Amino acid sequence: MRNITGPPVVGDDFFGREEEFNYVWSRIVNGNNHVFPSPRRVGKTSFAFKLLDKAKSEGWNTIDINLEKSATNEIDFLEAFVKTLQELSFWEKIKAKGNSLLNFISQLRPSFTIGGAEAKLEWERERESVYSQVADLLHHDEKTLIFFDELTVLLTKILKSDADGKKKVTNFLHWLRSLRQVKDSKIRWIFCSSVGIENFTHQHGISDAINDVPDFFLKSYSKGKSMEMLAKLGHDNNLPLEKDLQSAVVDKLEYCLPYFLQIIFEKIKYLKEIENQPLEIKIVDKAYKGLIEEKHFNTWVERLEEQYNHNKQFAFAVLKQLCQEKKGLKRKQIINAIAAAGVPPEKTDEIVSLLLYMLKNDGYIMEEDGIYRFRSPLLRDFWFNRHVK
Numbered sequence: 375m376r377n378i379t380g381p382p383v384v385g386d387d388f389f390g391r392e393e394e395f396n397y398v399w400s401r402i403v404n405g406n407n408h409v410f411p412s413p414r415r416v417g418k419t420s421f422a423f424k425l426l427d428k429a430k431s432e433g434w435n436t437i438d439i440n441l442e443k444s445a446t447n448e449i450d451f452l453e454a455f456v457k458t459l460q461e462l463s464f465w466e467k468i469k470a471k472g473n474s475l476l477n478f479i480s481q482l483r484p485s486f487t488i489g490g491a492e493a494k495l496e497w498e499r500e501r502e503s504v505y506s507q508v509a510d511l512l513h514h515d516e517k518t519l520i521f522f523d524e525l526t527v528l529l530t531k532i533l534k535s536d537a538d539g540k541k542k543v544t545n546f547l548h549w550l551r552s553l554r555q556v557k558d559s560k561i562r563w564i565f566c567s568s569v570g571i572e573n574f575t576h577q578h579g580i581s582d583a584i585n586d587v588p589d590f591f592l593k594s595y596s597k598g599k600s601m602e603m604l605a606k607l608g609h610d611n612n613l614p615l616e617k618d619l620q621s622a623v624v625d626k627l628e629y630c631l632p633y634f635l636q637i638i639f640e641k642i643k644y645l646k647e648i649e650n651q652p653l654e655i656k657i658v659d660k661a662y663k664g665l666i667e668e669k670h671f672n673t674w675v676e677r678l679e680e681q682y683n684h685n686k687q688f689a690f691a692v693l694k695q696l697c698q699e700k701k702g703l704k705r706k707q708i709i710n711a712i713a714a715a716g717v718p719p720e721k722t723d724e725i726v727s728l729l730l731y732m733l734k735n736d737g738y739i740m741e742e743d744g745i746y747r748f749r750s751p752l753l754r755d756f757w758f759n760r761h762v763k
């Protein structure tokens with residue numbers, strides 16, 4: 375197992391999640407689709423890749439599209455989607471239809487992107503027919519696992535594409551839903567979304583378009599599992615860690631995502647090998663302090679800026695307060711914090727409810743017995759460092 379701190383991990387680099395994997399795979403085999411709505415870096419894409427590998431090894435067709443990379447608009451998406459069908463076992467049967475549709479889409483594309491009024495009209499005229507022709511290409515009697523990564527990124531782009539964005543995104547989600555509703559279909563769908571899909575659909579009143587796809591939240595690792603992972607990382611990367619050091623790392627992180635274990639391991643290795651620090655318990659604190667100064671959590675700041683619209687300043691206010699309280703705060707205290715940030719008194723209740731809901735969905739905070747606090751101490755200390763200190 376290599377010490378990988380960025381791209382999705384596959385094969386021998388993937389550690390753990392055995393129970394979650396068996397559970398989700400058997401749900402898929404039994405006819406369910408899933409969305410993995412966890413925040414950035416929880417390990418969604420790696421987990422989805424593992425499901426795709428399993429599906430392949432069982433003779434399924436698989437489709438894998440990263441919507442963040444390959445789709446800036448609907449036409450891009452439709453084209454990318456049809457192109458992935460070319461690799462599948464049933465392409466021969468649909469080749470003629472598929473190729474002519476690809477041709478047609480590529481003729482629409484330049485006009486769509488240049489965006490002249492006439493050209494846009496043409497796409498608008500053809501839109502429904504293109505969507506239904508793409509739907510027609512799918513063979514529902516062949517076992518197929520389709521994975522769309524970062525679905526909400528495409529939804530946001532469609533939403534913002536023009537004044538009619540909301541209608542378009544609603545139609546898009548309903549189109550996807552209709553593909554999932556085909557009777558006796560052997561196609562299964564998995565979606566990942568680090569930008570909260572639930573927040574997105576809820577905010578725009580379109581939760582019903584995805585309510586047939588259950589969530590599956592990937593968990594952090596238990597203390598035992600985390601120590602096992604550290605032991606394996608140490609063994610395979612020439613930096614064996616004693617049990618007390620493994621234990622100190624886990625106690626420090628508290629909330630152990632495999633990503634956090636990978637980055638702290640990397641930091642310890644750096645301190646030992648480049649800065650000649652002795653491999654003692656003290657090195658854990660040093661590594662942790664190093665991490666909260668770095669860029670690992672920038673996306674968490676950016677997400678508030680991009681997704682929380684006019685409530686972002688209040689979301690910042692809540693988190694600013696929470697990052698100073700290790701033990702957490704009650705709702706009443708949070709209300710006081712956002713009142714101080716300028717929310718009009720008659721609105722505080724409504725805004726706090728929405729923000730706590732969104733921040734929980736997005737993985738920033740958790741709630742236990744009416745107390746809200748940061749889910750990860752590492753993220754909390756990063757936040758403190760960046761926004762308070």
Ligand SMILES: Nc1ncnc2c1ncn2[C@@H]1O[C@H](COP(=O)(O)OP(=O)(O)OP(=O)(O)O)[C@@H](O)[C@H]1O
Nearest residue numbers: 378380381389414415416417418419420568632633
């Ligand atoms: N099962 C695993 N075993 C080992 N490391 C893992 C595992 N899952 C995730 N990681 C670590 O987390 C990092 C991110 O994984 P991945 O890209 O799958 O997460 P993600 O949730 O899709 O992230 P993003 O939301 O940014 O796309 C990997 O580079 C690796 O360091």
Ligand SMILES: [Mg+2]
Nearest residue numbers: 418419523566
């Ligand atoms: Mg990912």
